Amino acid sequence: VANEKAGLLPVTLLPDFGSHPVSLALGILGMPGNTAYFGLKEICKPNPGETIVITGAAGAVGSHVGQIGKLLGCRVVGFxxxxxKCEYLEKELGFDRAYNYKTVDIRAALKDGCPKRVDCYFDNVGGEISSTIINYMNKYGRVAVCGSISSYNETKLPKVSILQPAIVLKELKIEGFLVNRWTDRWNEGIEANLKWLEEGKLKYQEKIYHGFDNMVDALVGILRGENTG
Structure with a gap:
């Protein structure tokens, strides 16, 4: 299988999903699920009791990152x-706090939701909100940069605050990644997520569009943030 950015990719035989729909291979038991699994565990490497902040928290990756964080014994805060979406994150997925980034003051939300500041940041968004979160991190904090939603529809990159002082003084680790880094461990992630799903420890939502004539609407909906999960 060829991908213009990643080159040739091996074909992976999926494990038996049991009673779960095969469509989960496009979600929690596929690329988004593995992005959450490996990005959090291999880059953020959270310890029990630490605080994880997630932007784009109601998306397929972000909602899964938060649930894994709770399974690992962490405090989880989402935007x-x-x-x-925030109500769904708190009441259905077990996030400790979730905030509507469009209506809250980000600094005030961090003070409210992260009394011990931030140890791990899973960044799906980029932009000024990420600068604010990174400046609120603890010493030796870890940042997994997964996406840059804030700039996907922009014709030029947005201006953001200078982060170098915080990165240096707090000795932060900031790392971007693509999930195909772990192609040789692909089924490890799927099997771990499937086990949690079978145990009732993971939840998911699917937004399904039927028919090829709705493909454009589906893509536009994703870019507008209309989907949950």
């Missing part, structure tokens, strides 16, 4: 784009 999403609607009040309904």
């Amino acid at each position: 999403a784009g609607t009040d309904d």
Whole structure:
């Protein structure tokens, strides 16, 4: 299988999903699930009791990162784009706190939701919100840079605060990644997520569009943040 950015990729035989729909191979038991699994465990490497902050927290990757964080014994705080998404994160997925980034003061939200500041930041968004979160991190904090949603529809890159002083003084580790780094361990992630799913420890939502004539609407909806999970 060829990918213009990653080159040739091996074909992986999926494990038996049991009673779960095969469509989960496009979500929690596929690339998004493995992005969450490896990005959090291999780059953020959270310890029990630490605080994880996630932007784009109601998306397929972010919602999964938060649930894994809770399974690892961490405090999990998320930022999403609607009040309904925030309610879903808290009441359905078990996030400790979730905030609508469009209506809150980010610094005030961090003080409220992260009384011990931030140890791990899973960044799906980039932009000024990421600068604010990184400046609120603890010494030796870890940042997994997964995406840059804030700039996907922009014609030029947004201006953000200078982060070098915080990175140096707090000795932060900031690392970008693509999930195909762990191609040789692909089924490890799927099997771990499947086990948690079978045990009732993971939840998911699917937004399904039927018919090829709806593909454009589906893509536009994703870029507008209309999907949850």
